[in-house]
Amino acid sequence: MTPQEFDAFYAASFSRLTGQLYVITGNWSEAQDVVQEAFIRAWGRRRTFDPGNAPEAWIRTTARRLAHSRWRRLARGLLLAGRHHRQEPFTVEPPTEEHLILVTALRDLPEAQRSALVLHHMCDLSVEQVAAETGASVSAVKSRLARGRTALAAILADQAPTSEEGKLRV
Template sequence: MPYDQQDDIPDDALLVLFANGDQSAARILTLRLTPRVFSQAFRMLGDKAEAEDVAQEAMIRLWKIAPEWRQGEAKVTTWLYRVVANLCTDRLRKTRGVALDAIAEPEDGAKPAAEVMQEDARMSALQAALAQLPERQRQAVVLRHIEGLGNPEIAEIVGISVEAVESLTARGKRALTKILADQREALGYSDG
């Protein structure tokens, strides 16, 4: 099947194709879902190598469950985010203390050096601030504001009520603002 046609197919249908031995379904799902699971893992763990391991492990679990996947029963991304959340929780419990300085190097050579440095500094500051949030708050903030998920989906992933998600994200955002307020000017967010 041509690439552009498969690109419109929902995740769960692609997973069924994968289970039937379709290799291009494997490719589309890899390209579509790996960045999302890696992003969530990286924002939770703050370490690129660890986030890659978690992303790979989560994707292996997806491949393995494919033959048993029942179309329309659950959203593939919700299931995956939950797997990543659990894997991150396990890792965080094993190794308390997240490497705050292990931030990915930006790979975009087209941007001017000053801009790259500022963006790098901003991402380091955000990652350091996120790492200071309690685990569930961080989970909710990352899923809501970086992954762009809705509160009901986050509630399903984290296993709490929608009201609890609203409260967690609001508190998380307030805490981040407080942590980052002192660095606002240094990060280039000023009034002029």
């Protein structure tokens, strides 16, 4: 991939990837940071990317792994530093109540189920593509999707938007 092709790829996919990572992380700034870091890492590998090589999948996987690593480091640091100081978790105010309910419900799911749901339903990846990106078997992805949908439906059934406009569709 030439520098010009990479620039065009960046312009076409940065917003979409940031939106996808936002759903996974629940934090817009964190999503932007990890997607940007993934693009920085991809710049050095751009010659190995071509349209058939799925560079967007590589960026998304790298960004998801970066987010997971940051979360582990943050959790470990908070555990060590926060033994004497308890802090409330940082939350981002979404634009609508419906969005808040969905993001909150997704946060309650295990990371593997959340990632499978986001990659399959939001990123429109097939079960096989989700398996390839996450390193799980196809049957494990199917199981995560089924369990994630069931858990998400149960969580969302307990929560309902207070406004008439914000009818949540599952």
